[in-house]
Amino acid sequence: MDFARKLKPHHLKLMVKISETAKLQFAADSIGMSQPAASRTLAEIETDIGAPLFIRSPKGMYPTPIGEAFVRHAQSILSGFETLESEVEGLGRGEMGEVKVGSVTGPAIRCLVPAILEIKKASPDIETTIEVGPSTEMVRRLEQAHFDFIIARLPHDYDSRAFHILPARSEVVSLLVRDTHPLAQESQVSLDDLSCYDWTIQERGSPIRSAIEEAFATNGTKIPSHITNTSSLVVMLGLLERSNTIAPLAEEVANMLTGPATGANLCTLNLDRKIMVSPYFVIMERGKQLSRAAERLLDAVLSRF
Amino acid sequence: MDFARKLKPHHLKLMVKISETAKLQFAADSIGMSQPAASRTLAEIETDIGAPLFIRSPKGMYPTPIGEAFVRHAQSILSGFETLESEVEGLGRGEMGEVKVGSVTGPAIRCLVPAILEIKKASPDIETTIEVGPSTEMVRRLEQAHFDFIIARLPHDYDSRAFHILPARSEVVSLLVRDTHPLAQESQVSLDDLSCYDWTIQERGSPIRSAIEEAFATNGTKIPSHITNTSSLVVMLGLLERSNTIAPLAEEVANMLTGPATGANLCTLNLDRKIMVSPYFVIMERGKQLSRAAERLLDAVLSRF
DNA sequence: AAGGCGCATCCCAAAAATGGTATGATGGCA
DNA sequence: TGCCATCATACCATTTTTGGGATGCGCCTT
Structure with missing residues (x-):
């Protein structure tokens, strides 16, 4: 049991490549390792599992039923790693992610809509949610962390120190x-x-x-x-x-x-x-770390004030 | 780029555990490693990625958006490893495989039971597990990789993009x-x-x-x-x-x-x-590789819709 | 201010994984 | 029979990983 412990993407790739090329040498080359190393790696995995994954022939290797199952799952796992990487990278560069903003009507039309169009054009994978409503409701929901930031008036009965307030604009x-x-x-x-x-x-x-x-x-x-x-x-x-x-x-x-x-x-x-x-303001929770995507939208909004 | 190179299941588990427990100590314990080792492991992954996965607070750790994405994919990859292991082991023991499905009551009787009878007749060695319960529970457990697939309604508060959803049927x-x-x-x-x-x-x-x-x-x-x-x-x-x-x-x-x-x-x-x-749907994790046995049951179920 | 909790860091040691070259072994093919 | 292609093994050096223990640091609570 748990032979998967040691498996790194590299190992999985090797297995997939072996099943694709049927030649240990080619498989090894294609992922940049020597044939003996590949041989040993394969052997180790097989002993961990306790069964052969490929049967050897003078013409090359082809998978046993267990090998087939292994390769099938390995491919799926590898694709999982790939999407993990691409999503994490996308998030890191702010090209992906989710932004939720609230706004009162005026700035929603003036700033938010153009800003969102700009962002979406550059990074279509960003998911944006805009809600429009009265200031009090927006602030309340900001407090409940429904929004990354809001554009709204500042109700008198809120402690403004709890918020980070950015430049104002009069309507x-x-x-x-x-x-x-x-x-x-x-x-x-x-x-x-x-x-x-x-x-x-x-x-x-x-x-x-x-x-x-x-x-x-x-x-x-x-x-x-x-x-x-x-x-x-x-x-x-x-x-x-x-x-x-x-x-x-x-x-x-x-x-x-x-x-x-x-x-x-x-x-x-x-x-x-x-x-x-x-006047209305851009309001966000003090100390909250915005996601890259939210940061980008915020920049776009502020540049339109 | 390719920070996934070094990731072994162990690392993924650690990340998942951290996000579950919010405490590095507990997470480390639960997978049998010391807290400093866990801290270092996490730090290494984060520098590989180039962004923090968890933000540290005096109360523990909670994930950044990137961390969330990482954990999500990690779970899926881990479940891939698990099904890989279980299928390979099953094959190694000469078994045909194992299928776990969840369902709400209606289709359980209409589709699932006949489908299972059909499968069992052809391959008596396939081990089947059926659980019946409300949709929300089924979906939750599908996310935790308890099931190969489920037949259930789609709760509104789930991101349907995370799932692969097959034809619907009204009850x-x-x-x-x-x-x-x-x-x-x-x-x-x-x-x-x-x-x-x-x-x-x-x-x-x-x-x-x-x-x-x-x-x-x-x-x-x-x-x-x-x-x-x-x-x-x-x-x-x-x-x-x-x-x-x-x-x-x-x-x-x-x-x-x-x-x-x-x-x-x-x-x-x-x-x-x-x-x-x-209506209810057949729901499975997006990108998940089903075992042969699960595939066969799924086919049998779909043919009864 | 003290103590507790939780993560980070430093130091050190052991284990394992990796990888390369050279070489052996085996079956097919001319 | 002899050669070729293919995988396996042996040996060796190096790097990476892993782990433990002690300790430092920051923050919250009392």
Whole structure:
């Protein structure tokens, strides 16, 4: 029993080669050893096993049934070693692996999607998972190690020392309307022009909602009284298409929706000021060692900030 | 490159043990070597690879992504060595081989039993081991190389790329009752007729239970309120014999129980629809080399799908 | 601050694996 | 019969591996 103890890939290769070439000399040559060495190696394995693997003939060697089984398994084991090597090397070079990131919508479109496309192009074997959701959820799941890193706002009630926080970027709000909206063609509109329209905004407490409310407040304008609350993009689009509602969205999202790809008949209002929402950050667990793959994605993301 | 050159089964075992125990000392003990030797061995492998496989913490060692990949492949390679050994030994003793399979109940009766009978008839010396249990357990044990292959459902939380998955078959549920059951003679019954009876079903989360609940839900019928939970066939039979309970079982199992062999006074209800449970598959480790005996059984099983 | 736990390192020795050259042995073939 | 191809053996030198024991170092717990 356990004759496998001593078997190194080299030995297995030899056995496979013997069965392929039927000549000890060729087999030995092909893996760079001398014929006597090969002979002895084979003999040792056979005595360990207690049975001959090849029967010798003046024309060469051919396998016994046991030898056949041995070679069959040896091939499989060797291929296991090969995939082990290639996977480990791939991981070492960061060409392979798995990255999980979470993000809020704005940067997901602006940074994450292009970054992922870049990475995938260079290393298609990297497996990426992107989840999009509110900051609080992203942070919570980061803590539970669901993500390598996230792009999100930093909730106040978290100890920021537990995280490693990378450069911030502020988000700008665009006001989206359908292109038949009365104000769509105006070269410039002010907040005062807007308060009498219907608005479709995310729920109270969301960053964009807060930014909008703050903008109206500092301007001294009455906050719009007709507001539909939803964080569902689908609902927003439905309302936008069929009414003159105004929907504030992250600039990146608005650009995507008004761009050529979607073909929707939407446009943004030219507001006379910028409305900024609280900035978002790249957040990761302090001290966590990122995988190479995650590092590469992180670099790609940061270069787009 | 080719760091695998020196790797003997011993080394692979050590790596696997380290990842299992998280303690170098325990790992070393379990394979009969001293802690310093293990430390050095690990260090050597790591420098060969050029990357750490485990990160050290005061509580022990846990694997890096590369380490995980290494261990995963190591397990597979080790299982290759094991089957190599066992097949070679078997052949050396003049035996035909050994097959170990796992299965969930339905196909065990439908496919596996006839297949084994066929194989045994042709080659009585083949030693077969069949274990029956829930899919999750079967898959877990397949990963640990306890089985040559299994017939089971594919749990969602496993990376299906790690396995080789062969054709699927859906299971149909039969509703079993005793032959004196009020509905036994009906030529056709509907779900609505059934919700007022006692049911004996497997625990929540089991595939059959889910299928039943889904059937009632889509039908808009109240789910039976009197349910006895058990996965024990014995208990089920006991209840069936002594009460008007309805027991849903895989069709194959029900057919066997209502067949002439058992002589039990049970029958199946003629439900007006088919209730399907999620399909099962033949699952094996990707790249694993089956023994001849296992191959033959697999062929016999597949021909019965 | 002390003690415990867990891994790393150093030193040393024994064993084994490796490998090469020269040479022997055997069966087939001309 | 004599030669050739093929594997086996003997002998020798070297390298690699393996292992044990003692000890150092870092971190957490008490």
